[in-house]
Amino acid sequence: MAQLQLKGIRKTYGKSVQETLKGIDIHIESGEFLILVGPSGCGKSTLMNSIAGLEHVTEGNIFIDGKDVTHAEPKDRDIAMVFQSYALYPTMTVRENIAFGLKIRRMPKDEIDTEVQRVATLLQIENLLDRKPSQLSGGQQQRVAMGRALARRPKIYLFDEPLSNLDAKLRVEMRTEIKRLHQRLGTTIVYVTHDQIEAMTLADRIAVIKDGELLQLGTPKEIYERPATRYVASFIGSPAMSFIPLKVEGEPEAPRARLRSADGDETFVPLPKKLAEYHGREIHLGIRPEHITQPLAHKEGQTAIASGTFRIEVTEPTGPDVIALTRINDTDVHCRLDPDHTVEPGQPAQLMVDLSRAVYFESGQEARIEI
Structure with a gap:
């Protein structure tokens, strides 16, 4: 050695x-x-x-x-x-x-x-x-x-x-x-x-x-x-991390952003306080497939959790899970769902977004925003 x-x-x-x-x-x-x-x-x-x-x-x-x-x-x-x-x-x-x-x-x-x-x-x-x-x-x-x-x-x-x-x-x-x-x-x-x-x-x-x-x-x-x-x-990661464009809104103590489905449905997600300095500007949310799932009872009510209805575009069963493709803010986004949770391509589905492990990037910049 x-x-x-x-x-x-x-x-x-x-x-x-x-x-x-x-x-x-x-x-x-x-x-x-x-x-x-x-x-x-x-x-x-x-x-x-x-x-x-x-x-x-x-x-x-x-x-x-x-x-x-x-x-x-x-x-x-x-x-x-x-x-x-x-x-x-x-x-x-x-x-x-x-x-x-x-x-x-x-x-x-x-x-x-x-x-x-x-x-x-x-x-x-x-x-x-x-x-x-x-x-x-x-x-x-x-x-x-x-x-x-x-x-x-x-x-x-x-x-x-x-x-x-x-x-x-x-x-x-x-x-x-x-x-x-x-x-x-x-x-x-x-x-x-x-x-x-x-x-x-x-x-x-x-x-x-x-x-x-x-x-x-x-x-x-x-x-x-x-x-x-x-x-x-x-x-790193397969499927790769999705990057969702967001506009920072809300109050300085409680910044938030909208997630919009392909059908026009909207849900608000909480953002870290640090991102309040980007108010009115576009940033990109980086999130991995395993952090967008079917609703999970043990995560309901947690601070960094948001839920919404999104249309499923494609499903790819892998055995232990199902990789589903949806569109959020006009961007293709991969989700990782339980194989026993039935979703159909072309149909809306209730999804849970866990932002506790998300990362953020300035629009047009490579470096991660330090939170």
């Missing part, structure tokens, strides 16, 4: 004035599982390659356990990387693939055999050791790629979208295996993904990156409940 510190990391290719990385600062504790998320082309993989030493940074420093490795060769950083493509040697058996890095390091044969067996047992691939990669499923190949990295016992593990080539069922299974592995070994892991579910379920902390900038660094709970920007709020 090792600490990893990134200080002011910038990356510019050639003579281009367009920076791929724009001053990234992240301190990763020993044994921490950090996930980098963001859209394709945001700089996640470039940052990962820079940590590994596969790319040189234009500015900034990389420290491992306090030692500056910014200009160190990849072999001198004691880092193992698991790629999206697995990169297994097709002519070697699983045993030989796992042992390859250890042979390069001239480890004694008996120690290599012991280490291969340890890793194979850990990943439950003992019965695959004499097979070639072509004889393995995608999930099995992924385990072998992980095994090859684990056999080296490096200070830091880097995973670059390792599950993106797997089908949905295998992704869930491998996600569980990776989490179990981290809990068992307590290793320091930096993991790149574009899959927000992977990020939320695996990470100790998440770094959200867009256009080479670090927008927010926090725990999954912090990122989900207190997004720093509108982009972060919309990127």
Whole structure:
């Protein structure tokens, strides 16, 4: 295990004035599982390659356990990387693939055999050791790629979208295996993904990156409940957070806003006192689907609760719940309803809006309003 510190990391290719990385600062504790998320082309993989030493940074420093490795060769950083493509040697058996890095390091044969067996047992691939990669499923190949990295016992593990080539069922299974592995070994892991579910379920902390900038660094709970920007709020969560335009009304001590259905029905919702300073102005209410539900008896009468009638546009049963689409203030809004609560597309339904976990944004601005 090792600490990893990134200080002011910038990356510019050639003579281009367009920076791929724009001053990234992240301190990763020993044994921490950090996930980098963001859209394709945001700089996640470039940052990962820079940590590994596969790319040189234009500015900034990389420290491992306090030692500056910014200009160190990849072999001198004691880092193992698991790629999206697995990169297994097709002519070697699983045993030989796992042992390859250890042979390069001239480890004694008996120690290599012991280490291969340890890793194979850990990943439950003992019965695959004499097979070639072509004889393995995608999930099995992924385990072998992980095994090859684990056999080296490096200070830091880097995973670059390792599950993106797997089908949905295998992704869930491998996600569980990776989490179990981290809990068992307590290793320091930096993991790149574009899959927000992977990020939320695996990470100790998440770094959200867009256009080479670090927008927010926090725990999954912090990122989900207190997004720093509108982009972060919309990127994390499925279905995504809805943004409803509101005009702040009411008295300074009791600001409020109207929610208007597609049929013209209106209901007033209470707003935090802080928003009184926006009186007469438009803001955007950010609210997640699970906070717009069918009426719930245990929430009736609570201060931050409002109810109204809204026409249901579309329903999407998922099994444990029903995702319903309605329109509020001329905006598509997702709700999460109990599967036993009957609603029909095209028909009005009574909905409850819980504003206790809502967030707010100034119209035209990215940053969240601090309440």
